[in-house]
Amino acid sequence: MNDYSLITLEILAVIVGLGALMVDLWIPASARRALGYGTAAALGCLLAFAAGSLSPQAGLGFHNTFVVDDLARYFKTFFLFGAFVVVLMTVDFAPKIGSGLSEFYALVCFALVGMLFAASANDLVMLFVSLELITVTFYVLNSFQRGRIASLEAGIKYLILGAVASGFMVFGIALVFGSANSTNFGVIASRQAELAHSTVFLTGLLLVLVGLGFKIAAFPFQAWAPDVYQGSPAPATAFLAVGSKAAGFVLLVRLVTQAVPQIAAEWNRLLVVMAAGTIAYGSLCALPQRNLKRLMGYSSIANAGYLLLGVVAMSTSGSTAVLYYLGGYFFTVLAAFTVICAIAEHVEGDDIANLAGLGQRSPFLAAALSIAFVSLAGIPPMVGFFGKVLLLRAVFEGAAAHPSFYLLIAVAVVGVVLSLYYYFGVIRSIYWGANPSSLAPISTSLGTKVALAACIGGIVFLGVAPSSLLKIADQAVQPKSATAAAQHAAAH
């Protein structure tokens, strides 16, 4: 049954992307700025509608490959918000991108479509196609500054490693299909007991996890992240950091909690090693970093590790914590990158030392960047603090049954302490950095102000009143009787 009302948001996002391409043909080059604001406004409308009247009805469609439930809606809202802010920050970054600006906006929209589909994927085929839509789009976005060798290099590194990861994933899907005779999550879930003894199925599942591990930059598939984050244009990095990672996590959460919960529970030792390794690698390597975007790359690895804590816990509270932390992560990282884009014209290079004097040049941007890093470091009352508490609590609840969880908690706490050092290094540079190269004031555009106000509002509001988002996140991870029944019916 094809119910196109389920994919209204996806269709509209494609139309916005195509519209950006078309409109560019008729407007003069001087109106490029308006094109960016227009795209952002269109995405903003989608976001407003997605939260309200346009919110798709819950249901399964397209031969059970596409599901709309609270989990999907939760992530779709955040993906739309991410794309909205990324387009706004691109407006300020535009001079650095040069030609092909409308294509950049269009590609952001197409990557967004991939993420929207990923949030609803209920089948390994849909999972693969949506992930590839995201990945192939990011090959282009990451290397968008063709004239900069660093950007090209970032694109090629992402291309090679991303393609290897999709190779593993495709082979894994082939093995899963061969042993389960289906790629549907519902069917796989209903046959878990017999499949748990099939070596072919388990190998296939492991290879699919490799592909997802690459997307979220989890140890040992994290090698690409620092280089790609450093070399890519800042708006592309921002979208990669929030959107691509969140898409990986929504697929991971859906796969682990809905398709193969029993097998994943048996594999928790593997996941513990993965989470601990990711946190340790990200935190230790971030310590000596002097480049702001590269630091964000390592920080993103460490944060993938914290998010994995919630997956390791294999409980409703763990999934809730993942959703809540990702929500906060969207606001925090987008705020940081909006500032990076806004100062790109005025501050030479990405070195942390070059942030010196920002506190005097633009108190607003300096405060926004500081709030973002304070939240990333997990200081109350910001959203990052509460998210980390929830994740650690979820792991702690399961620790009685799995002693290895205590070790994981210890690694996570050490990681948080180390993160204080490198995040506060940035803040120190902003306010107390020596030898500022210039003290000329930096003006902020309207788009940046809107984006930053939304992000900072989110960081502070969710930190002070976490229950608002927590309630929605909690509802999103509850097993739904309607969807479960539909999946059950599909299985027979």
Place this chain on the structure above:
Amino acid sequence: MNVGLQHYLIVSGLLFSLGLLGVVVRRNLLVIFMGLELMLNAANLSLVAFSRYNANLDGQVMVFFIITVAAAEVAVGLALIVALYRKRQTAHVEDLTTLKL
């Protein structure tokens, strides 16, 4: 000799390993790219074989998706390699050393 499912799977596994070996060992971006294509096609072969022996056509549909995605990947990838070559006159991974600590 009767050719069965496991024969196809062994060939597919070999192809996959050869592709991966190519990616890991070779230093030229174009050859690495060929290795990547080999990995994807190994998966295609096993999907078709599973599809045939399980009498379930879903696997063959998946192959179409993979071929399409691989084509898109090649289009973007080759464009990137050409752009790099124009800039650096090289397509070797040893020369990709701009991004470091």
